[in-house]
Amino acid sequence: MSDILNKILAVKAEEVAAAKASKPLADIKAEAETAMLPRDFVGAIRSKIDQGLPAVIAEIKQASPSKGLLRGRISSSSSASDLTMGNTRDVVIEGFDPAEIAVSYAKQGAACLSVLTDRQFFMGSAEYLRQARAACELPVLRKDFMLDNYQVYEARVMGADCILLIVSAFLLFPYPGEGGTVDPLVRMRQLESLAHSLGMAVLVEVHDADELDLALQLTTPMIGVNNRNLRTFETHLDTTLQLLDRMPSEKIVITESGIKSPDDVALLRAHQVNAFLVGETFMRADDPGVELARLFF
């Protein structure tokens, strides 16, 4: 079992409860229904692939539980020791500009953006998503740990065009629904259909064959394979390659995590994997978009 994921999900459930207490479900629902129009996330990916180009979902991620701070500097008002796993709440960072990063990604040919909105473990925020989306025309994935309908409405209100459903999160965490604990597949289907009804796409994330079997029971065409093992934090691109035989041809395979070099990209493309989600490698570069072009074009 994955300790870090369990910890994140427990915090997430508390955050959702607090958000519901400060803004009731009916209010966020009304806001979601009048939010600005969604952008076509799946269409943006398909359009690159149809042109024979790699479809890159370029991530904006300030920090991660496995690597700590990825971009920016810790301001003198906070201490580096605050930045231990799961304790990023009070750390202030300078030199991290989501709008500037988004513009650079768009200019260099990204298909879509992914923006971390989890605060405690990834130092993300809804505000970063808003800033990034407003700065360009790319569709945006809200990268967070979704458990509850409420978060899907929230995603739309902040401007997200796509949400992430992590299969292992539903398997791990017995999140209560109406009338007790709800079956993981039932919960994923509920969140998927809600996202679709709000005009958003869904990226479903798997790490092994059993998770893939569940993911294939959703209707979304986008299957993400996370190359990172959330227990050990090790990444192996083989994780994606080993699942390819089981992928129906109508699905779009998105390889996620641990893509570091043009050779990694060439290996995956040689196996007809043409959609990529990349964060750390871009975040550590001076100009994230220029690094995107170096890896992919």
Ligand SMILES: O=P(O)(O)OC[C@@H](O)[C@@H](O)c1c[nH]c2ccccc12
């Ligand atoms: O920074 P990387 O190794 O390029 O990985 C990006 C992305 O795949 C990773 O951030 C990610 C994949 N699935 C997630 C779920 C939650 C948070 C983060 C993630």
